Amino acid sequence: MSYIPTHFTWPELLSESVYRELELLRRLDRCALLLDDRILITADRLRARYGKLVCNTWPFGGQHQFRGYRPQDCTVGAALSQHRFGRALDLVPVQATVAEIRADIRAHPELEAFEHITCVEDDVGWLHVDCRNWDRTRRGILFVKP
Structure with a gap:
């Protein structure tokens, strides 16, 4: 069985078109x-640790809908973005x-809240975290500039 988040709703994590299609x-x-x-x-652990974190805003009348999962035909971001694989x-x-x-x-990379984070983007105005295939045990969490 897949994990169901307790602190986020599906519209907050999926684009409007993907969510509406599944709803339909x-x-x-x-x-x-x-x-x-x-x-x-x-996502749940970060929200529990830091309080409210906003992902997609389209469900609340905002413009952001690709901050979570991005479908393959999405024109936002890189073609092989971790978002397209549901990992960012x-x-x-x-x-x-x-x-x-x-x-x-x-x-504190050893904290449970960060257990699955393998990459963080630096120098952006939001918190990008992902769980890409990266050996964090040997190499630590990867901090990248977009």
């Missing part, structure tokens, strides 16, 4: 299949700053 087909039970369990667990999220913290969270991840 009455297959919302398939939402979890689009996202890696590790990124869903990480771009989060905007409300009760902490991105810099504070990145510093915490750097200082």
Whole structure:
């Protein structure tokens, strides 16, 4: 069984078109299949640790819909982005700053909240975390510039 997030709804994590298609087909039970369990667990743990984190805003009348899962035909981001494989999220913290969270991840990578994070983007105004195939045991968490 796939992990079901407790602190995020599916519209917050999926694009509007993907969510609406699954809703129309009455297959919302398939939402979890689009996202890696590790990124869903990480999202919940980060929200529990830092308070509210915003992903997609389209469900609330906002413009962002590709900060979570990006379908293959999406024109936003790189062709092989971890978002397209359901392994990345771009989060905007409300009760902490991105810099504070990145510093915490750097200082305490062993914490359970960060267990599945293998990559973090630096120098962007949001928190990009992903769980790409990267040997963090030997090489640590990868911090990249987009």
